[in-house]
């Protein structure tokens with residue numbers, strides 16, 4: 001029977017793998033039955049990939065363990081996956097491989113950031129679904145053991161995971177079985193490799209900022225890795241331009257957190273230079289917000305329409321927005337970094353709508369959500385939609 005390890009490159013699954021490789025008595029199977037599978041989102045920290053290449057892949061190659069890396073090939077399931085590597089002698093950890101459809105490709109194209117509340121849709125789409133496809137290719141209809149790196153204090157996640165994939169999938173949670181939490185796993189890796197293994201995540205992951213400890217860990221990481229910082233900052237800049245309520249820190253902005261660090265000056269200058277080099281656009285943004293059933297004070301489903309009106313340099317599009325504001329008799333709203341002209345503002349009650357012209361890097365595509373027009377009409381006719389309407 002195949003033993004499939006979901007290898008997310010982080011502390012938990014690295015500790016499991018390392019223990020199996022270094023202490024054969026801790027596993028119940030032969031390494032020839034093991035397949036180590038990684039779903040690459042395309043946005044993992046390069047530093048994580050480097051450590052995997054330095055410490056884990058040489059061990060896997062030494063033992064001839066089959067190692068598979070794959071990504072989504074496009075936005076839709078029908079686009080399938082791309083398998084970057086399927087080898088018993090892994091060398092490169094392909095955190096960003098040609099042909100991969102990256103999570104950041106998707107987020108930039110729709111001018112948004114990963115959502116920090118509710119279900120982690122980005123993870124389900126860019127990790128879970130890819131793993132399912134790879135595993136199906138490896139095992140077909142056969143029974144297999146699926147090893148997942150939940151820690152001792154993640155019993156709730158384990159209980160949610162256990163019923164999935166029955167009857168062929170037999171789940172296994174080695175860290176929970178041996179009572180290891182994250183600190184135990186970190187200590188084990190440090191003891192065996194002399195490395196304080198970093199948290200694996202996408203560089204723009206909002207969950208890295210949910211706790212003060214995560215913020216303290218991540219900001220120095222950004223300052224030390226400007227290329228990755230620029231990706232997170234650019235994504236956030238675009239998302240906030242289109243919706244001022246966004247921000248990688250649950251509505252607050254990563255930019256402000258970085259700017260509060262005494263050593264952030266060079267990085268922010270680099271970011272400004274990068275923004276100036278990008279193509280820019282004026283976008284027309286409309287948002288229609290429904291009401292929760294029976295409660296006009298509670299926001300229900302939101303639909304958005306995004307349309308690129310005109311492209312140019314940053315200076316060009318800012319001048320065009322100024323001109324449009326003047327002709328429309330409106331003010332340009334700005335916080336110094338983002339500029340927009342409101343044509344309609346949202347109400348206190350739902351359904352309602354909002355409508356703005358915004359300038360932003362021209363990285364997003366036109367996109368009107370299904371059912372938008374219906375929701376827009378409902379919002380226009382909602383309770384006392386007013387303010388800046390024409």
Ligand code: SF4
Pocket residue numbers: 041103114120122123126127200201202204205206207
């Ligand atoms: S690491 Fe964060 S951003 Fe990346 S897929 Fe997981 S939840 Fe989403």
